[in-house]
Amino acid sequence: MVAEFDIRPGIQALPASAIVTVANHGRGREGLIPLWFGEGDLATPDFIREAADRAIRDGHVFYTYQRGVPPLREALCAYLGRVHGVPVPVDRITVTTSGMAAIMNAMQMLVDPGDEVAVVSPVWPNVMAAVRVQGGVPVEVPMTLGNQGWVLDLEQLFAACGPRTRAIFVNSPGNPTGWIMPREDMARVMAFARERGLWVISDEVYARLVYDGRTAAPSFLEVADPEDKLIVVNSFSKNWAMTGWRLGWMVTPAALGPVLENLVQFSTSGTPGFIQMAGVAAIEQGEPWVAETVERCRKARDLVCGALAALPRVRIQPAPGAFYAFFQVEGETDSVALATRIIDEALVGLAPGAAFGQGGEGALRLCYASRLDKLEEAMGRLARVLG
Amino acid sequence: MVAEFDIRPGIQALPASAIVTVANHGRGREGLIPLWFGEGDLATPDFIREAADRAIRDGHVFYTYQRGVPPLREALCAYLGRVHGVPVPVDRITVTTSGMAAIMNAMQMLVDPGDEVAVVSPVWPNVMAAVRVQGGVPVEVPMTLGNQGWVLDLEQLFAACGPRTRAIFVNSPGNPTGWIMPREDMARVMAFARERGLWVISDEVYARLVYDGRTAAPSFLEVADPEDKLIVVNSFSKNWAMTGWRLGWMVTPAALGPVLENLVQFSTSGTPGFIQMAGVAAIEQGEPWVAETVERCRKARDLVCGALAALPRVRIQPAPGAFYAFFQVEGETDSVALATRIIDEALVGLAPGAAFGQGGEGALRLCYASRLDKLEEAMGRLARVLG
Structure with missing residues (x-):
């Protein structure tokens, strides 16, 4: 056997x-x-835990919206507008059971066996693993550590994109490096992706953890059009000490909404309603x-x-x-x-x-x-x- | 665009x-x-909601074991022993963020593009969709409604298994039919699968909802060896009114443990600890x-x-x-x-x-x-x- x-x-x-x-x-x-x-x-923090307790008592314990409850999706729109200065309509938002689940859903949408994803590295290992689960091939584009910190050579990134490449994966601020991709570089990557018909998957889970006085690190949302082939992945884990809650979200072109409605249904069938209500508290009271x-x-x-x-x-x-x-x-x-x-x-x-x-x-x-x-x-x- | x-x-x-x-x-x-x-x-019910509240207060809000916290995995072993009379060691148990997530993980392990899964139908639509997400082909084996209720022709099921078949999917008691596969039929299906090298995926989410006085409907666990290619999928949703909690589990050969450790990590990175503690209360106090x-x-x-x-x-x-x-x-x-x-x-x-x-x-x-x-x-x- x-x-x-x-x-x-x-x-x-x-x-x-x-x-x-x-x-x-x-x-x-x-x-x-x-x-x-x-x-x-x-x-x-207590205000989030209490919001969860309240939502459990209030009966948010039934099946709910696959792409997320309206109060959370709306809160996320307001949050992205406030933090990145970009209006994001609610039909671009999908709530997921973690940033990881969002990345897996992204790979499920994009990667067929043999397809390549160019991944800026060093990077947390789950990214390359998610590509491999789909039978895809992660192609690492290693940064180098210079005297000014980690540096990504964009020409090297672009040269790594060949005929089988489906997407470019960027995690900025980066785990483990703490590197932040400059907004100008994001614009260049987005332009390159547009020209070549590639997707960009941007993991912005650490966007708020920056030490130069800014509200947030730059987001690809700031350099992209709403219809660009861009999937931004985010999570409640790091900003609001919610690692164990498994709550994340993604921003996609609105046209992917019905696809994600299905894909969430068939992957996890959604995120607990009371956890989503805790997420609303995090967004609205968490600054x-x-x-x-x-x-x-x-x-x-x-x-x-x-x-x-x-x-x-x-x-x-x-x-x-x-x-x-x-x-x-x-x-x-x-x-x-x-x-x-x-x-x-x-x-x-x-x-x-x-x-x-x-x-x-x-x-x-x-x-x-x-x-x-x-x-x-x-x-x-x-x-x-x-x- | x-x-x-x-x-x-x-x-x-x-x-x-x-x-x-x-x-x-x-x-x-x-x-x-x-x-x-x-x-x-x-x-x-309140005793489950209170267990969740307590666990949130007690700090079960950090990353935790990918395959489930030990108290829940142990409670599930005891539960399966009690309900089905089968000893199931803890290394066969993996906790998932729903029965659906367990099915998706099963398909990710088994189904390459073009692979077939024989599915007894009528069946809830997500099963066939999960096969399709993998690029696989669900092959329906329709039951017929006779005067004694729904009947599955096993010969028809076996005939539907060809060279590309990877697995047989059975949902008993069935959604939507309420059909229960007799234990003898389960034994025959398991023997056929063994002979042909196929996997059996058994969705036993409704096992406790039976109306003939039995504690539970038969489980494939009762007719299989621990090393058989059997994946049993289950969920807290129906038995304990926990649809909105997204908590399920799977029983597999112990040898798949390290694979599932990885696959859970890369799919959802696990299930919230406080939800798992609510699951412990459901199992231990829920009869x-x-x-x-x-x-x-x-x-x-x-x-x-x-x-x-x-x-x-x-x-x-x-x-x-x-x-x-x-x-x-x-x-x-x-x-x-x-x-x-x-x-x-x-x-x-x-x-x-x-x-x-x-x-x-x-x-x-x-x-x-x-x-x-x-x-x-x-x-x-x-x-x-x-x-």
């Missing part, structure tokens, strides 16, 4: 996340400081929380990047967005081995760079959305191993 | 549910009695609720089937399972037109049989999981149109 092999080879071959491999090595160790996952250490989160992360980033920069073997540049320090350690080329050693010797949990594709190997990712005293302790421990 | 057509043709071509088409015609009409969807009219639900449905079924049988043009047989009356009306061949007319003339919302594939056209589906006085009123109205 070889049931385990009689599934699609591409699904069998999906690589386990190297982050999970490392986390499994460290899980449950007493005193370990876990900074490996992409989530903060604060629970969802102070976002501002506090950015301030908290800014202090954490200063602490972490400062402490890392003081270690002679470490190469680190504070990134302008997201909530990660992504740093190289001189002489270290095997990031899984290094992350494992750091667990064993320092009781700090970090994500190995190998998880994030080409250009990630040799680096480590540290999520600094955490209490300062915990980070201080972690940095002291790291200094003893990496110093 | 023709963005709307530049997606995979198979996704563009996914048919909208005929149920939704009819519901859109009737939605919002004052006084309409909606019996079109597959959900009861009772909200989730009285299930018993009450079955009793309530039994009375509703008697009322509805009796009233329908009294109409000379209606052909109805009380089905042994699920919570639908699925009935033909003499001289009516266009079920969408008929359902539309019933909305206009009787203010009752029914699902058109055409939604459920071959053998469904000409019939109507009525969900009787509803208050008796409401059903009585609905039956009076229907009598005036169909009598």
